[in-house]
């Protein structure tokens with residue numbers, strides 16, 4: 001386990017890490033997230049005593065890194081994949097570290113195989129691609145077969161196959177009961193890899209919780225509901241019925257309604273009673289990226305003047321119907337519903353999935369009355 005208590009690091013007037021307290025437990029992949037410059041690398045460097053805290057302390061299995069006997073056997077870290085002597089061959093690089101730590105030579109070949117670098121073992125590292133360098137860095141971290149592993153941006157520069165491999169490796173290491181702390185800016189990847197998240201902003205702890213809990217805490221739960229496009233008054237009728245029942249309604253740019261304060265079955269019943277046909281009724285499931293953006297929006301130090309998150313929060317100017325005096329346009333969020341517009345030529349009719357495959361086969365042989373004839 002890694003435990004930080006009141007960990008603080010100042011560089012002159014700059015506070016890089018500010019009173020950080022957390023525990024990284026064994027058996028889980030813990031994602032370490034935060035905007036650029038939020039202090040992730042500084043924290044990791046302090047964990048392995050490459051930086052000295054200004055105040056506070058951090059321990060590994062109850063002891064500061066410097067007090068661990070043969071630390072390489074307890075802790076493995078990938079902090080900077082480029083920190084390798086370019087003139088050395090990959091195997092020689094690993095062998096020198098192994099010899100310094102009393103690790104047998106056969107382990108060098110084992111880790112080269114684990115990271116898939118057997119064929120490049122005798123190449124000088126200065127000719128390595130970014131991804132090969134990352135693999136060598138991961139091999140270095142694994143060399144001592146440690147119980148505690150730190151990876152700073154391990155998927156940086158890896159191709160999709162490499163990213164999948166890192167994900168599986170992290171999860172396997174955690175399932176073996178090891179403590180795995182991994183930083184990344186790739187939210188979609190972290191959502192698949194990490195069970196637990198530590199999120200920091202401007203050096204301070206913003207969140208320390210399970211990944212799913214984090215997503216649920218930092219995203220607004222709502223339903224997307226969409227009246228049939230063929231029903232001209234459907235949206236207004238539906239909006240009025242839902243508002244009267246206590247729902248809060250925002251308009252999405254594509255004409256769907258975003259409803260909070262009502263459960264999906266209630267919305268369905270209200271629509272049924274109001275005689276409005278629905279083409280979509282779906283729960284909104286937030287992504288980790290969306291939740292992370294919400295949480296860190298006030299902690300970002302470096303933003304472009306064209307901040308992409310503006311799209312997430314700024315209301316779209318939309319004409320509002322009469323039924324919602326105070327209605328707001330919904331901020332744009334990634335679509336997660338399963339609404340599919342009618343296929344071209346369906347004459348505005350929604351596509352109904354046939355109940356058995358035979359119907360589908362016969363339908364494909366006989367053009368539907370709504371399908372325009374091919375006039376060519």
Ligand SMILES: Nc1ncnc2c1ncn2[C@@H]1O[C@H](COP(=O)(O)OP(=O)(O)OP(=O)(O)O)[C@@H](O)[C@H]1O
Nearest residue numbers: 011014015016034035036037038039040041042043
């Ligand atoms: N040796 C140093 N001297 C002065 N300032 C430093 C030093 N190392 C880090 N900093 C500053 O501390 C802050 C935190 O940097 P750090 O590299 O830990 O952030 P990070 O979260 O890892 O960022 P990124 O995601 O961009 O890698 C930054 O403002 C950085 O400029």
